[in-house]
Amino acid sequence: MSDNSRQHSPDDVEQAVAQLRQQLQATAQGASGRVDCSPETVEQGLAKLVLTLIELLRQLLERQAIRRMEGGSLCEEQVEQMGEALMKLEAKVKELAEEFGLSPADLNLQLGPLGNLFEK
Amino acid sequence: MDTMFVAPQAEDDVSLLDILDHVLNAGVVLHGNIIISVAGVDLVYVGLNVILTSIETALRHIHQLPPDSRRG
Amino acid sequence: MPLLCYCIIEEGNTLSLPAQGVLAAPLRLVDVAPVQIVTSEWPPMPAPSQENAVERALEFHRVIHAIFEQVQVIQFRFPTTLEDEAALRGHIEPRAAASAETLRRFRTVVQMEVRLRGTGHGAVAASASGTEYLQSRRAEMRSLEQGADRLREAAGSIALEWRQRWSSAGLRCYALVERERVVDFRRTFEATAGSAPQARVSGPWPPAEFMGDL
Numbered sequence: 001m002s003d004n005s006r007q008h009s010p011d012d013v014e015q016a017v018a019q020l021r022q023q024l025q026a027t028a029q030g031a032s033g034r035v036d037c038s039p040e041t042v043e044q045g046l047a048k049l050v051l052t053l054i055e056l057l058r059q060l061l062e063r064q065a066i067r068r069m070e071g072g073s074l075c076e077e078q079v080e081q082m083g084e085a086l087m088k089l090e091a092k093v094k095e096l097a098e099e100f101g102l103s104p105a106d107l108n109l110q111l112g113p114l115g116n117l118f119e120k
Numbered sequence: 121m122d123t124m125f126v127a128p129q130a131e132d133d134v135s136l137l138d139i140l141d142h143v144l145n146a147g148v149v150l151h152g153n154i155i156i157s158v159a160g161v162d163l164v165y166v167g168l169n170v171i172l173t174s175i176e177t178a179l180r181h182i183h184q185l186p187p188d189s190r191r192g
Numbered sequence: 193m194p195l196l197c198y199c200i201i202e203e204g205n206t207l208s209l210p211a212q213g214v215l216a217a218p219l220r221l222v223d224v225a226p227v228q229i230v231t232s233e234w235p236p237m238p239a240p241s242q243e244n245a246v247e248r249a250l251e252f253h254r255v256i257h258a259i260f261e262q263v264q265v266i267q268f269r270f271p272t273t274l275e276d277e278a279a280l281r282g283h284i285e286p287r288a289a290a291s292a293e294t295l296r297r298f299r300t301v302v303q304m305e306v307r308l309r310g311t312g313h314g315a316v317a318a319s320a321s322g323t324e325y326l327q328s329r330r331a332e333m334r335s336l337e338q339g340a341d342r343l344r345e346a347a348g349s350i351a352l353e354w355r356q357r358w359s360s361a362g363l364r365c366y367a368l369v370e371r372e373r374v375v376d377f378r379r380t381f382e383a384t385a386g387s388a389p390q391a392r393v394s395g396p397w398p399p400a401e402f403m404g405d406l
Contacts, residue, residue: 056176056360063358066330076323083322090313136246138394141361143249143256146400147267150197150274150283176359 010061010085014092047100051093058093062086145177195222195280197272198230198255199265199398202295210258214251222277224284226292230259231280234273256398264295265398294403301352302396304369304377306343308336309362309390336363339385346384350376355401362390366401 065082068074074082097103196214201207203226213219213232222229252270259265274280284291310332316324340363344354351367358364369377374396385391 059360062326062329063333066326066333069326069330079326080322083324083326085322087320087322087325135394136250139253140246140249142397143253143270145269146397147269148200148272148400148405149269150272 010058010082010089014089044100044102047096048102051097051100051102054089054093058086058089193276194234195231195274195277196234196252197268197274197280198232198252199259199267200227200229200284200291200295201259201263201265202226202292202299203228205263207259207262210255213255214248219255222280224281224288227284227288227295229280229284230255231277234271260396260398264299264301266291266295266403267398267400298399298403300371301368301399301402302371302374303399303401304351304367304374304393304395305397306340306365306367306381306385307362307392307394308339308365308385309392310336333358333363339363339391340365343381343384347377347380350380353402368399368402369396371396 065074065079065086069079069082196217198213198219203223205228209219209221209230211218215232215235217232217235219230219232222231249270256265256267274283316328320328340356343365344351344367347354347367350369350373352370353368354365356363356365367377377395378393381391381393385393
């Protein structure tokens with residue numbers, strides 16, 4: 001089975017994250033009139049959704065990068081750049097999750113040593 | 121010997137996630153519409169892993185269909 | 193009247209339908225020879241505050257499984273709704289014969305699934321390079337694939353067919369298994385991968401992965 005073959009970079013995804021974050025807050029404001037939905041709950045729920053989506057995309061990119069690395073179609077420098085971008089994106093997702101009061105378990109992420117990058 | 125009867129999968133043996141994943145991601149898709157919310161209910165009410173797997177399914181379907189065969 | 197579609201079954205069955213389906217609507221068989229479609233009435237959407245999407249999905253699952261215990265099914269993705277019976281016929285009539293043939297071919301088999309999950313992150317220090325990170329991710333992927341290979345080999349002829357693919361939930365393996373050998377497959381799993389912390393087996397499920405599209 002082949003992964004998404006579109007050429008999105010981790011930078012594209014990171015940019016999308018920043019934009020979505022602004023939209024999240026705006027949407028949460030608008031939705032806060034719902035029954036049983038305080039703005040915090042809605043915002044957190046949306047954050048959880050968006051961040052798990054981002055993580056899904058990141059995983060697709062990662063598997064694609066690994067396949068290209070194995071297939072020899074990435075030079076050493078590209079491997080390094082892709083790997084670093086993916087690492088950073090993973091850490092960024094965790095950082096955002098924490099901002100919204102979500103634990104890695106909430107996102108079903110399993111961040112090990114790398115998660116310590118942004119520990120306070 | 122009747123081999124059709126198999127003991128049902130008790131719901132406590134199968135996680136909710138497995139069930140929802142199957143219900144939302146397995147099976148025939150008639151319309152070509154990719155459903156990533158469950159009947160318009162707020163996404164915050166549905167398990168996030170389930171939404172994730174639905175989107176994965178959507179991506180697979182999108183890449184299998186030629187563009188003009190997708191019906192609105 | 194709008195219909196919710198559950199599954200396609202062979203005609204001429206002695207099926208005992210569950211009492212009710214999703215949202216307590218009665219189940220009804222629609223004849224599209226040589227198959228039948230299990231349906232129920234799909235009401236206009238209740239107000240959002242009354243909805244429970246998860247509960248409806250569970251209701252759907254219970255119906256599918258109550259039927260699947262008795263006969264083979266081609267299930268529909270939930271929710272597959274159509275405007276009326278005429279629309280359903282329009283979709284199914286061109287595929288009825290092929291569906292019947294699929295149900296006949298798959299009559300005695302089911303799908304067992306194994307999910308192999310890794311840590312999801314690179315087993316490297318925070319100071320690792322991008323290359324080290326990707327290499328450790330690759331190593332984990334390979335290790336899971338090897339686990340799947342071992343399981344497949346151990347299953348031997350119990351698994352008539354085997355498919356696997358990557359997903360956000362890890363490496364997902366699908367084995368086509370005769371109904372009477374489901375227990376054997378579970379035993380194989382326990383013996384091979386059961387002790388692995390991130391390995392899980394489930395099933396029997398309708399063999400949707402192997403049946404292909406309608």
